[in-house]
Amino acid sequence: MSLIKMNIAVIGTGYVGLSTGVCLAEIGHQVNGIDVDEAKINELLQGSSPIYEPELEPLLQKNMKKGNLFFTTSLEIGLKDAEIIILAVGTPQHEDGSVDLSYLFGAAKDLAPHLKNKSIVVIKSTVPVGTNHQVKKLIEDHLPHPIAFDMISNPEFLRQGSAISDTLHPDRIIIGSLESSAASKVEAMYQPLHASIIHTSIESAEMIKYASNAFLATKISFINQIANLCESVGADVEDVAMGMGMDKRIGATFLQAGIGYGGSCFPKDTKALLHMAKQNGHHFSQLNETIAINDTQPLLLVKKAVNRFTDLKGKKIALLGLSFKPETDDMREAPSIKIAQKLLELGTVVTAYDPIAIDRAKQVLGNSIHYANSVWEALKDADALFLLTEWGEFKRIDVTRVTGLMKQPIIFDGRNCFDTDKIEACEKIEYYPVGKKAILKEGFY
Ligand SMILES: NC(=O)c1ccc[n+]([C@@H]2O[C@H](COP(=O)([O-])OP(=O)(O)OC[C@H]3O[C@@H](n4cnc5c(N)ncnc54)[C@H](O)[C@@H]3O)[C@@H](O)[C@H]2O)c1
Structure with a gap:
């Protein structure tokens, strides 16, 4: 199957949005990256990456030069021909662990007037279960006149430090949808990656992201507890992890003991899942311990x-x-x-x-x-x-x-x-x- 070149807009050009936009341009699509941060867009327009990520800058420059990658702060310009609009804005956490969806909701409201009939809005940001439906309603409420559009949940799994390689060679791509033709179109967008695609409901797609991050964080906290015990009993955690990791049911990754996980995802996503569980009457004690x-x-x-x-x-x-x-x-x-x-x-x-x-x-x-x-x-x-x-x-x-x-x-x-x-x-x-x-x-x- 040959590539069907699509016009894609990515809203939010941070670690996820920029890596996604650059890689979608690299596989042959026409991509507009949109951000509210003027300084960031100006830097990108100079061909310079505002973040450090291996392989990113040369691919950015190559695709800008080819003319299939452009950046703007204007939704009107960026969304002009967009068939697929990917939302990749930040979803930080509130004090109580709940997710701050204000950037996402802001972007949803602002994009509504520029949405074309039959376009697809894809949420790539990590969001609690139910958010895709909320965003759909928000967009509908802000449309100048009724049009048909679809929502897709397409959570991102890239790792910072290898974002480009992970985006070009993903373990899997999750497409959560209500409507099969929209899901097929998003699958076609990713076709050149030859990745395993999993189609699910929107709710399951949203949950897969949180469950994956919470599980990986738990693996890290687990091996750190084993490490602390190793110090007391005279065992060597690296030997223990190697012995455990060779069991295929366990796997060798995320068993490196250390000073704990950090970054923009695990800390906030574990707390968000805990909050989601609490709100739904579940006492997720294991995650609390993680x-x-x-x-x-x-x-x-x-x-x-x-x-x-x-x-x-x-x-x-x-x-x-x-x-x-x-x-x-x-x-x-x-x-x-x-x-x-x-x-x-x-x-x-x-x-x-x-x-x-x-x-x-x-x-x-x-x-x-x-x-x-x-x-x-x-x-x-x-x-x-x-x-x-x-x-x-x-x-x-x-x-x-x-x-x-x-x-x-x-x-x-x-x-x-x-x-x-x-x-x-x-x-x-x-x-x-x-x-x-x-x-x-x-x-x-
Ligand atoms: N960083 C990661 O490794 C990673 C991996 C997987 C998923 N995620 C998820 O992806 C999402 C984005 O994460 P990130 O690390 O790329 O965030 P980031 O903070 O690096 O980038 C977010 C960008 O969105 C822009 N933005 C905010 N509001 C906007 C608006 N209304 N219109 C246009 N742009 C707007 C910001 O200016 C910023 O450039 C989050 O939900 C995060 O949880 C992140």
Whole structure:
């Protein structure tokens, strides 16, 4: 089957909207990216990506040059010929865990006057069950005159840090619909990806996204609890995870113990599902625990340092890694924030280095901490190193040089990032990983 070229508009050009728009252009569609953020659109029109995501910028430039990718702040211009309109605006959380749908509802109201007969509105943003129906009603209420249009729920599963690759090679595409011809058209839009497509009701599609994220978050909290227990009983969580992961029913991914999950999705989506459950009279106690474990997990690393030093006041701590995971500049809910704040509360002097996320980190942590331009600058004369994000640069680090630069070569590895053979080869080192025995070399002090 050859590609049927479609006119597509993507509303919201953040991590999801931009990756989606660029990839849909790459597979041959005509795409308009629309955003209310003028600065973002201006940057995009220059061919520059406002976010760091591997492979994104070259594909953006290539498709803009080809003329099949355009950006605008104007819904009138962006929706002019749109057959399919994808909503990818943010859905952050309220204090009580419920989802803030104001951006989505705002976009729905604003797009209504520009909607063409027989067009399809696709919700890609993560939204609670029932939202697609609410958005349909909202659009209908704001149409200048009645027209026929369809709603599709098409949740997104890309991972930041590999957004382009995930969008071009998805594990599956979920299409939730009420109407089969609209679902077929959205399936045809994705046809060049040759992905497995699953058709469901709108409600099931909305739920699949939350259930998937809650399950993955639970897997992380579970292995972190096992890690904490491993430390008490002398087992090695990496061996345990490998032994578990080779069981096909369990699978090896999301079994890396560490300082917990962060980012813009797991924290808010788990809380939103919990809220949804509560509203419907269900006590989702397991999810409650997943969240509670994750809330305390980053602080366990600080606790280890307190145990080691007794008093952290005045100690110089180097943080390596600030973003919530490698290959992204996203600082949303990064465990590094909680750790930095706790260290400051305990009177330490914090210097941090991250290959990409420093500018965004400054927006969150301001000048409460120092920022270094390199690993080596951060480590100079440090009393301890906290490894918080497993960037490739840190995995390849020369540990001997690290220990030579630090005042005291004491490492708290929150991601089990360092190679233990290299640690063992050091003459003087104290190394505290997660869920594994500490390595304390004789002759230290
Ligand atoms: N980031 C991820 O890894 C990821 C993965 C899967 C799903 N999601 C979901 O996708 C959605 C978007 O997430 P994101 O990380 O891309 O968010 P983001 O904050 O990076 O981007 C959202 C964009 O929407 C724009 N926007 C807000 N209101 C608008 C309006 N009325 N019209 C046009 N643009 C508007 C904002 O200016 C912003 O550029 C969320 O629901 C999120 O939960 C995110």
